[in-house]
Amino acid sequence: xxxxxxxxxxxxxxxxxxxxxxxxxxxxxxxxxxxxxxxxxxxxxxxxxxxxxxxxxxxxxxxxxxxxxxxxxxxxxxxxxxxxxxxxxxxxxxxxxxxxxxxxxxxxxxxxxxxxxxxxxxxxxxxxxxxxxxxxxxxxxxxxxxxxxxxxxxxxxxxxxxxxxxxxxxxxxxxxxxxxxxxxxxxxxxxxxxxxxxxxxxxxxxxxxxxxxxxxxxxxxxxxxxxxxxxxxxxxxxxxxxxxxxxxxxxxxxxxxxxxxxxxxxxxxxxxxxxxxxxxxxxxxxxxxxxxxxxxxxxxxxxxxxxxxxxxxxxxxxxxxxxxxxxxxxxxxxxxxxxxxxxxxxxxxxxxxxxxxxxxxxxxxxxxxxxxxxxxxxxxxxxxxxxxxxxxxxxxxxxxxxxxxxxxxxxxxxxxxxxxxxxxxxxxxxxxxxxxxxxxxxxxxxxxxxxxxxxxxxxxxxxxxxxxxxxxxxxxx
Numbered sequence: 312x313x314x315x316x317x318x319x320x321x322x323x324x325x326x327x328x329x330x331x332x333x334x335x336x337x338x339x340x341x342x343x344x345x346x347x348x349x350x351x352x353x354x355x356x357x358x359x360x361x362x363x364x365x366x367x368x369x370x371x372x373x374x375x376x377x378x379x380x381x382x383x384x385x386x387x388x389x390x391x392x393x394x395x396x397x398x399x400x401x402x403x404x405x406x407x408x409x410x411x412x413x414x415x416x417x418x419x420x421x422x423x424x425x426x427x428x429x430x431x432x433x434x435x436x437x438x439x440x441x442x443x444x445x446x447x448x449x450x451x452x453x454x455x456x457x458x459x460x461x462x463x464x465x466x467x468x469x470x471x472x473x474x475x476x477x478x479x480x481x482x483x484x485x486x487x488x489x490x491x492x493x494x495x496x497x498x499x500x501x502x503x504x505x506x507x508x509x510x511x512x513x514x515x516x517x518x519x520x521x522x523x524x525x526x527x528x529x530x531x532x533x534x535x536x537x538x539x540x541x542x543x544x545x546x547x548x549x550x551x552x553x554x555x556x557x558x559x560x561x562x563x564x565x566x567x568x569x570x571x572x573x574x575x576x577x578x579x580x581x582x583x584x585x586x587x588x589x590x591x592x593x594x595x596x597x598x599x600x601x602x603x604x605x606x607x608x609x610x611x612x613x614x615x616x617x618x619x620x621x622x623x624x625x626x627x628x629x630x631x632x633x634x635x636x637x638x639x640x641x642x643x644x645x646x647x648x649x650x651x652x653x654x655x656x657x658x659x660x661x662x663x664x665x666x667x668x669x670x671x672x673x674x675x676x677x678x679x680x681x682x683x684x685x686x687x688x689x690x691x692x693x694x695x696x697x698x699x700x701x702x703x704x705x706x707x708x709x710x711x712x713x714x715x716x717x718x719x720x721x722x723x724x725x726x727x728x729x730x731x732x733x734x735x736x737x738x739x740x741x742x743x744x745x746x747x748x749x750x751x752x753x754x755x756x757x758x759x760x761x762x763x764x765x766x767x768x769x770x771x772x773x774x775x776x777x778x779x780x781x782x783x784x785x786x787x788x
Contacts, residue, residue, distance in 0.1 A: 355712055359778045363716070365637045366774045372633040373766040375403050376626060376688075380619035380761035388613040388656035389421030389587045396612050397590050400628060400653050404594030407636035409651070411597070414590035417666035419656040421587045422449050424616055425580030430524075430553060432566060433459070433574040440566075442559040445617060446579040447508065447525065448540040448659045450552040457578035458483070458522045458551060464567055468507060468514050480519030483575050486511045487526045487564050489557070490751065497530050497747040498686070501754075504528050505539070512552040513544035523552040524575065526560035530751040534558050537755040538615050540659040553577055591663045592653035596635050596645055604647045605671075606780055607681035607738075608634055611657030611729055618759040622750065626688030626764060627743075628653050630773035637777055645784045647679060654729040657685070661728060668732035678738035680783045682776055683727030687753075688769040689745040693718055694779065695725025696741040697734065702788045709782050718775055720744055739788055743776055 366372075383399060386392040397414065404412045430444040446452070463479055465471060466488045471479065486507040490500035505528060512523035527537040536556045543549045555563070566573055592612060598604065610627020614620020631651045638645065654663035671678060682694075693713075696706060703723045710721055726734065727742040734740055745768075753759040 352712075355782070358781060359712055361641050362637055362777050362781065363774050365641050366633060366770050366777065369640065370633055370770045370773065371407070371636060372629040372769055372773050373764070375629040375632060376621065376764060376769065377761055379625050379629065380621050384619050385616040386612065386614050386620060387422070387616045388419040388589055388659065388662075389584070390616070393589060393613055393655065397592055397655075400592045400612060400632070403629075403632050404592065404635070404651060407594070407632050408639035409594030409596060409635055411595045413593055415593055415666060415670060416588060416590055417655060417662045418586045419589045419662045420449065420660045421584040422659060423582060423584060425452060425582065427578055427580040429457075430555065430575065430577035432563060433576055434566065435570050435572050440562075442563070443534055443536050443556040444553045444577060445536040445538045446581045447512070447552040447554055448538055448615065449543070449583060450512070450541055450579065450581055451549045451583075452579045452581045453522075453551045453577065455578075457576050459574055459576040460521050462524075462563070462567060462573065462575050464564060468511060471514050471518055474518070476518045479515065482520055483522040483524060484511070484515035484520045485524045485563060487560055489526065490528060490530050492530070497751050500530070501528055501751060508539050508554070509542045512541050512550055513547050516547040516550045520550060522550050522577065524577070525552065525554045527554045527557050527756075528751060528754070529557050529756070530748070532557045532561065533752070535756040535758055538617055539755045551577070551579055553579060589655045591655050591667055594632070594635060594651045596639065596649040598646050598648040599644045600646045602648050604677045604679055605650050606645070606647050606679055606784060607650045607652055607730065607733070608683075608776060608780060609652035609654055609729060610684050611655070611663065612653040613656050613658050614759075615658055615755050617755070618757045619761055621759050621761045621764050622687040622753050623755065623759055624657070624685045626769055626772070627684035630684050630688070630769065630776060633770070633773040634777040634780060637773070638781070643781070647784055649780065649784075657729055664729035664732055667729070668735070671733065671736060676736075678733050678736055680739050680741070680788070681727070681730040681733050682741040682743065682779065683730050684743040684772060684776060685727060685729070686743065686747065687745050687750040688764045688772060689747070689749060690768045691716075691718055691743055691745050691772045691775045693720025693722070693744045694741050695722050695744050696739065697726045698723065698739045698788065702739060705788055709779070712782075713775060713778070716771070716775060741779070743772055745772060
């Protein structure tokens with residue numbers, strides 16, 4: 312790795328204090344201060360090129376994703392398909408060359424959507440207009456006849472407090488806040504609007520609402536409703552909650568302006584069952600010199616039930632497997648043990664990430680670094696990390712190595728939903744940041760299929776994570 316400025320200054324002082332050696336040392340000093348750092352950079356670049364070539368030419372991530380999406384498909388935690396995905400990805404890890412593959416148990420929620428979902432606007436003139444909907448994850452279902460009520464439209468949780476029980480009781484609250492198009496990074500807009508999906512139904516119930524309708528968290532206007540988890544507060548009634556497509560949200564909002572007395576009727580048959588036993592899937596490449604120190608890379612194996620969960624998060628799973636496969640293929644044995652983890656239950660509980668952390672605590676494991684891919688399989692643009700300022704400055708010294716691959720967006724403001732617990736035991740954490748412009752066209756919707764993933768983009772994401780893992784394994788932070 313490059314010499315620090317302090318080291319360079321020490322070498323210069325050594326020359327200055329050894330006058331009799333001045334004829335010999337200047338040439339040696341030039342080599343040390345300038346040639347060797349350049350040589351180190353060249354060696355790093357050559358290794359990254361080896362990983363790049365292996366993945367881009369011989370990569371198996373795309374084929375593995377096809378198998379996961381087409382042989383298994385939707386894999387909500389607790390479902391039969393989730394169990395099939397566990398067995399399939401364990402097999403993939405063995406084929407990839409993992410030294411050890413095992414399952415780590417965790418209890419997970421078991422929510423089922425049911426078969427019946429419908430929603431209609433009931434206009435004052437008797438007209439009935441259907442809307443595209445999906446129940447929110449973990450939501451309670453409606454009575455068999457559904458629920459009907461007048462609609463109150465809000466664009467923030469704060470508006471609920473202003474309206475109070477007088478304005479909300481007995482009504483259906485319609486949360487209508489479009490994602491802000493001014494944010495280049497769409498996850499910022501998602502975060503602003505998402506609070507209404509996961510917290511809105513309970514807040515509406517606080518003031519007597521009988522149901523909740525949420526505008527889908529999508530960047531563009533389309534006809535596809537996007538599901539996602541809602542979190543009930545046990546202090547209030549668990550009212551039924553649905554998402555409607557962005558086009559239907561626009562239509563409902565426009566209709567309310569001309570017909571404020573219109574009603575909505577919707578029917579869902581979802582319900583929460585008892586927790587079930589499930590598993591994280593783990594594959595290891597044992598470290599050559601420090602096998603009891605761990606570097607983790609992973610994605611979450613569960614997905615929502617509307618589609619194949621390709622981008623969310625099949626891509627993160629197969630990219631992680633590909634990193635292990637490619638390092639093994641080029642003959643690289645890591646110094647530290649590399650763990651590839653398929654986390655279970657990220658979508659509606661986070662139990663897999665908790666189980667992995669708890670296992671590490673009980674076994675007093677030393678975790679150095681963890682990186683997660685859970686933002687889609689689009690072209691990689693950068694990394695977000697969470698580490699000290701001095702560690703981040705060290706991390707940034709690697710940035711020039713990645714700029715050749717259009718990786719320029721580095722920041723120290725991210726972690727990852729399944730790995731952030733590891734910070735409590737000293738691990739440095741990071742997440743891959745792919746281009747986010749199209750992600751919320753497919754996120755949690757029926758459009759999240761294998762066909763929406765580019766092989767080249769998927770493999771580029773696997774490469775840059777693999778390159779970062781190699782750098783951390785070699786040099787630390």
